[in-house]
Amino acid sequence: MKESVKRLTTGFIFMVVLILVLCLNNAIVDSVFVLLLSIMGVYEYNKCFKAKGYNPISIVGYISCFGILLLGADIDVLTKINIIAISIPILLTIMFSYIVIKKLKVNIIDLVITFFSIIYVPFLFSFIKLLFLMPHGRIFVILAFASSISTDTFAYEIGSRFGKHKLSEFVSPKKSIEGSIAGIIGSTIICSIVAIITNTYFDTNFNIILIAIMGFVLSIVGQIGDLAASSIKRFCGVKDFSNIMPGHGGILDRFDSVMFIAPILYSFIYIFSLI
Numbered sequence: 001m002k003e004s005v006k007r008l009t010t011g012f013i014f015m016v017v018l019i020l021v022l023c024l025n026n027a028i029v030d031s032v033f034v035l036l037l038s039i040m041g042v043y044e045y046n047k048c049f050k051a052k053g054y055n056p057i058s059i060v061g062y063i064s065c066f067g068i069l070l071l072g073a074d075i076d077v078l079t080k081i082n083i084i085a086i087s088i089p090i091l092l093t094i095m096f097s098y099i100v101i102k103k104l105k106v107n108i109i110d111l112v113i114t115f116f117s118i119i120y121v122p123f124l125f126s127f128i129k130l131l132f133l134m135p136h137g138r139i140f141v142i143l144a145f146a147s148s149i150s151t152d153t154f155a156y157e158i159g160s161r162f163g164k165h166k167l168s169e170f171v172s173p174k175k176s177i178e179g180s181i182a183g184i185i186g187s188t189i190i191c192s193i194v195a196i197i198t199n200t201y202f203d204t205n206f207n208i209i210l211i212a213i214m215g216f217v218l219s220i221v222g223q224i225g226d227l228a229a230s231s232i233k234r235f236c237g238v239k240d241f242s243n244i245m246p247g248h249g250g251i252l253d254r255f256d257s258v259m260f261i262a263p264i265l266y267s268f269i270y271i272f273s274l275i
Helices: 002-024 027-051 058-065 067-071 077-101 108-133 137-162 177-201 208-236 251-271
Strands: 166-168 172-176
Touching: 002 027, 002 137, 027 058, 027 067, 027 108, 027 208, 027 251, 058 067, 058 077, 058 108, 067 077, 067 108, 077 108, 108 137, 108 251, 137 172, 137 177, 137 208, 137 251, 166 177, 172 177, 172 208, 177 208, 208 251
Parallel strands: none
Antiparallel strands: 166 172
16 A cells, blocks of 8 residues: 555656646756656666676766757757767767776676667657657657556556466566556557547647557557566666656656657657648
């Protein structure tokens, strides 16, 4: 019972923060929100691998997080691309220099883990910022979180009651095929409802069938993100990435599905011309 109260309380606090960010409608607030998520995510990722005995170069991961601020900067696209192109060899130079400075206490495996942290955390989180920057961006961010939360909720409620067939026994033994299917159905329904509401009360004209298909696909992608995070934790031998969100675990525990949903949603919007 106490765990349920913790989970509900933490979930409520996060929803208040998210609603506040959405309502403020401020580019700086959006950037800081995603930046903080990325920094905390990198911290949890590094902590997880350090528990396994590896030595990721934390400073490189933290520096890469600030690239999110570049997305909202008032400069042309070519300049942004040039900055990124210059940054990659600089980060690689820093990482290999670190091996020399540390006298091989940090090795090539640590470098690979570090480089993957950039892709897995700030790069994936950056798509939330890119969604914010789009026309109707706040609605798309709501859709991303709606898909994630509805998938988790429906999967848990149905899976815990009727789940009999394991979805991925070795990666996440508690997840069931029944729960997974329920999550997909839940995401499809909730995303459709969000689209109907925005079409009715806001200046949107979404194709409801297309949004329903999107909700279906995003749920599957989100569950893959969930399993990806579970595979990292299982490899490192930890239950949660951290306990910063009581009842949920860490930032990466809570956002593991959104991190995968955001880039696919971003691509979906352009492929099917939703803006």
